[in-house]
C-alpha cells in the first residue's frame with residue numbers, strides 16, 4: 001500500500017504521515033522545502049514527540065520524500081502507483097499542486113481506484129481540490145475526493161533536527177464516506193461518517209474560531225502565544241463569548257446536545273492553554289485574508305447567526321481584531337494592511353469579507369474596529 005502526502009510540514013509529519021505509516025502505508029512526502037525533503041530521503045525515519053504529561057516519542061519509519069520543484073516527473077510516477085493521496089499544504093496552495101496531481105492521475109491504470117484527501121482547515125477541501133484537478137484533467141469515476149476534517153494542534157517547530165515534530169496528544173481525523181465504494185481504505189485513527197458537515201463546522205467554528213480570536217486579540221494586547229493570551233481576562237472573555245455564539249449556531253443547525261457542546265468548548269479552551277505547547281500568535285493568526293473570507297471561521301458563523309436573528313457581537317469583535325492585525329512577514333497581512341491604509345475599512349470589508357458597512361454585522365465590526373484603533377493608540 002502506497003501513500004503520497006503533499007506537505008511535509010507540521011501537520012503532515014506530526015499527524016497525517018504518522019497515521020498513514022501506522023496503517024501500513026509506505027509514505028512518500030512531497031514538499032518544496034529541500035532541507036526537509038533531503039533529510040527524509042537520507043534517513044527514511046523521523047520522530048514525533050508528545051507535549052503531554054506522559055510525554056514520549058514515536059518513530060515513524062519507512063518514509064521517503066520527493067521535491068516537487070526539482071523532481072516533478074518522479075512525483076507524477078509516484079502518483080501513478082499510489083493508493084491514497086493526502087495533502088496538508090494550506091488551502092491557498094491546493095491550486096498550485098493540482099496540475100501535478102492531475103498529470104499523475106491521468107497516467108494511472110484507470111481500473112485502480114485512488115483516494116485523494118485534502119487535510120486542510122477548510123470546508124469542502126477535497127472537493128475544492130477535485131475542482132482544481134478538473135481544470136487540468138477530466139476526473140475519472142474511480143478517483144475519489146472525500147472531504148475531511150483534521151484536528152491536532154501542531155505549533156511552529158524550533159528544533160535542531162528539521163524532522164522532529166512535537167504535537168499535542170489529542171487528535172481527530174474525520175472522513176466522509178458518502179459516494180465511496182464499499183472497499184474504501186480504512187486509515188488508523190480515522191472516524192468515518194456519512195455527512196462531514198456537522199464535524200467540519202463544529203471543528204472549524206470552535207477550535208479554529210477560538211484560536212483565531214485568541215490570536216488576533218492576543219496580538220492587540222501584545223501577547224506572544226495562545227496560552228499567554230488566555231491568561232488575560234479581556235482575551236479569555238472575548239474567546240469564550242465568540243465560542244458560545246458559534247455554539248448556539250451549531251446547536252441550531254445540527255441539534256448537538258447543549259451539555260456535550262459546552263464540554264467540547266471547555267475541552268478546547270484547555271487545549272489552547274496547554275502549558276507544554278508554545279503556540280505562537282504568528283502561526284495561529286497567519287493568512288488573515290483567508291481567515292476573514294466569507295466561507296471561513298469568523299465571517300461565516302457570524303453571518304449565519306445574524307441571519308437567524310441571534311447576536312454575534314463576540315465574533316464581530318474578533319473580526320475587528322483580525323482587521324487590526326499586522327505581521328509584516330505574512331503576505332496576506334501586509335496586503336490587507338496596505339489595502340485598509342489606502343482605501344479605508346469600509347472598502348476592505350467589502351473587498352475581503354463581502355460585507356457592507358451598512359448591514360448589521362458590517363456596522364458592528366466597524367464600531368469595534370474604531371474602538372480598537374483608539375485602544376491600539378492608547379496601549380502602544
Ligand SMILES: NC(=O)c1ccc[n+]([C@@H]2O[C@H](COP(=O)([O-])OP(=O)(O)OC[C@H]3O[C@@H](n4cnc5c(N)ncnc54)[C@H](O)[C@@H]3O)[C@@H](O)[C@H]2O)c1
Pocket residue numbers: 006007008009010011012030031032033068088089090091093096097119120121150151152153154155
Ligand atoms: N498545524 C496545525 O495545528 C494544523 C492542524 C490541523 C490542520 N492544519 C492544516 O494543515 C495545513 C498545513 O498546515 P501546517 O501547520 O502543517 O503548515 P506547514 O507550513 O508546517 O506545512 C505546510 C507544508 O507545505 C509545504 N508546501 C508549500 N508549498 C508546497 C507545494 N507546492 N508542494 C508541496 N508542499 C508544499 C511547505 O513547505 C510546508 O512544509 C493547513 O491547511 C492547516 O490549516 C494544521
Ligand SMILES: O=P(O)(O)OC[C@@H](O)[C@@H](O)[C@H](O)[C@H](O)CO
Pocket residue numbers: 121150151152153154207208211212283284285286287
Ligand atoms: O492552520 P490555520 O492557519 O487554518 O489555523 C491556525 C490554527 O488555528 C490551526 O492550525 C489549528 O492549530 C488546528 O486547526 C488544530 O487542529
